[in-house]
Amino acid sequence: MQTLARIPFFKDTSDIDLTAFDRRCTWKRYDQNEIVVDFEDRSSDVYFILSGDVRVLIRTAAGKEVILAEMKAGQFFGEMSAIDTVARSANVTALTRSELCIMPAAVFRELLFSSRSICEKVLRLLTGRIRESNARLTEYSVFDLKHRLYAELLRISAPRTGHDGQRIVSPPPFHHVLAARIGCRREQITRELSALDNEHLVEKSRGGLVLLKPKVLEARLAEAMRNEG
Missing domain, CATH: 2.60.120.10 (Jelly Rolls)
Structure with missing residues (x-):
């Protein structure tokens, strides 16, 4: 009805x-x-x-x-x-x-x-x-590309069931979509995600993109904000 x-x-x-x-x-x-x-x-x-x-x-x-x-x-x-x-x-x-x-x-x-x-x-x-708009505006004004990516991944992720302390972006985001969300090129997203993978901070799973240590990303954002201040 x-x-x-x-x-x-x-x-x-x-x-x-x-x-x-x-x-x-x-x-x-x-x-x-x-x-x-x-x-x-x-x-x-x-x-x-x-x-x-x-x-x-x-x-x-x-x-x-x-x-x-x-x-x-x-x-x-x-x-x-x-x-x-x-x-x-x-x-x-x-x-x-x-x-x-x-x-x-x-x-x-x-x-x-x-x-x-x-x-x-x-x-x-x-x-x-x-x-939320104010937060994103601040990110564009203060953060470089990789820190904007950290903030976006944290924003669109959710706690990963059965894995305490981890978060997941599900379904896994397309690189060109992430690029459009933070205002950069797809190739830059690919490079930054590869760097995070090499640091064992993210990994791909069948269900999505897993943030293995989201608190590390949060700490990096906080440090970048302090340095800017």
Whole structure:
């Protein structure tokens, strides 16, 4: 059944009747590599991901495209244009077959103004995204390429089950994708990962790229930050 109650973001929302908004949204499926929204689109809808994965790209003033994030089921995007009505600042493309709930900006704003719990969730989410953007901006300003790579690997990894102290990036990241995430060339990523492998700090496994000693990477980042200060 196509209902907002299926969307994790609206779980435990009890101060508003969501069924009154169901008919004002649409549900759409996207094929792999299909563009959901593009740079400078004038649309202002909000997209909730029910299944699948999407990639968010931003474009620098020089025209270079950088991967901002990869999002999965349970997350949403497009809220900025819904709030300020400014043209899209990013491209979003489906990485896999995906199903999305498309909510018009007017409906999204009505929900925000009608439900304190939803408004608080959105405020916390926006604050989190601003903090992450500030962290990445600091990394670009302070760190060289290899330290930006350390920070990105730590950010996109998760604790490795059954291996205390280790983390894993799963599925294993493509070198060109890592390059697009930190603003460099694929060949540079290959070189730096080889160096980490030689130091026995990372290794490839069937399930992903394993960070064998993430605390070493964290210590190197902390030292680089101190040296910069």
